[in-house]
Amino acid sequence: MSSTQKDQHGARSQRSQEAKKPHRRKGEKTYSCDECGKDFTRGGDFKRHRLIHSGVKPYSCELCGKCFTRAGDLKRHQLFHSGVKPYRCDECGKDFTQIRHLKTHQLIHSEVKPYSCDSCGKSFTHAGHLKTHQLIHSGVKPYSCDLCGMSFNWAASLKTHKVIHSGVKPYSCDECGKNFTQAGNLRTHQLIHSEVKPYNCDLCGKSFTQAGSLKTHQLIHSGVKPYSCDECGKSFTQAGHLKSHQLIHSEVKPYNCDLCGKAFAQNERLQRHLVTHSTLYSCDFCEKTFNDIQYRNIHLLIHTGNDVYCCDQCGKPFTTDVQLKQHMIIHTKERPYKCDLCEKTFKSPYHLKRHQQIHTTK
Known part of the structure; x- marks a missing residue:
């Protein structure tokens, strides 16, 4: 058999083998990942995807050290460091480094949320966001903090x-x-x-x-x-x-006081403790002072015989919750009490009434 005949025979044999393979329709996802179940229509995409599970990341960013499995991913990442954001959303003017990020963002403005959670009914624009959300209902929190033990659904x-x-x-x-x-x-x-x-x-x-x-x-x-x-x-x-x-x-107790070394389970308790190193709380009745606001409040019972309500901002005590609420307006910029005659506003009814006497006198 000549070399030409051999080539023709080989070509016919290959066509015969291809004919025996199951026919793949256009768009059909015939490649499935055993690791995560994701499907692909093309073998090349499937091979690139499998690199994710291999853990091999040969492409490293020189600026921040972040590693990637593919060179294309590294190039896209480097756009973040360049500061260049060529893709702009006409709806809100927000800029993006990649066109896929722009397309993903534009779904927010479309208000189309086709992916709905069976457990709570919450809807999402992307299937990935739905999957991420569903971890909440699973109760599984595999990521734990080594310092305080707090657990999270996501890394x-x-x-x-x-x-x-x-x-x-x-x-x-x-x-x-x-x-x-x-x-x-x-x-x-x-x-x-x-x-x-x-x-x-x-x-x-x-x-x-x-x-x-x-x-x-x-x-x-x-x-x-x-x-x-x-x-x-x-x-x-x-x-x-x-x-x-x-x-x-x-x-x-991950929260430590730099001044005395005392440890606390919560940051709020550390913040309250720090005040003891710099502030003294005095009694309005006998001028006795205390390092801790709670001790001062306990002491006030001697004079008032009742529980006290204290301001979180300045520590001032009040005998009723209503008095405390009225006092808290001082620490905000709100002026809810308005004069009907001159449009001037005040923080308390008392100051409004005192002001209105000006109009009465006139």
Whole structure:
């Protein structure tokens, strides 16, 4: 058999073998990953995907050291360091380094949320966001903090949480100088200075800068406390409050005082303790002073015979909750009491009435 005949015979044999393979329709996903179950239509895409599970990341960023499995992923990542964001959303003016990020973002403006959670009914624009959300209902929190034992559904949440323990707060508020560990927390905080509070409670009239804060507040009026501590039975309106409380029973105290070395399970308790090194609380009746506001309050019972309500901002005591609420207006920029004659506003009814005497005299 000549070489030409051999080539022709080989070609016919290959066509015959191809004919015996099951016919693959266009768009059909015939390649499936054994590790995660993801399907692919092309063998090349399937091979590239498998690199993710291999753990091999040969492409490293020279600026931040982050590693990638593919060269293309590294190139896309390097756009973040360049600061170039060529893709702009016409709806809101937001810029993006990659066109796929722009397309993903544009779904927010479309308000189309085709992926719905069977457990709670919450809808999402992406299937990936739904999968991430469903971890909440599974109750599985595989990522734990080595410092305080707090657990999280996602690795990214744990990474964000660990910044708290580092003490690094690179984001600073231009208005008041307060520092934050995350840019998102700074943006949320800055709403306080804007004085815009569009979300109002129908039951008590209290206003909030965010819808989430209003929802959290409304739980107080409902009286429902679905989160209960297994150790002591104490109940809470929010899961976050329960988690903070449970640190007391864990005996883990990650928050330390730099001045005396005393350790605390919660940051709030550390902050209250720090005041003892710099502030003295005095009794309004006998001028006796105390390092701890709680001890001062206990002492006040000698004079008043009743429980006292103290201001979190300045420590001033009051005999009733109503008096404390009226006092708290001093620490805000709100001036809810308005004069009908001159449009001038005041923080308390007392100051409004005193002002109105001017018009009466005239």
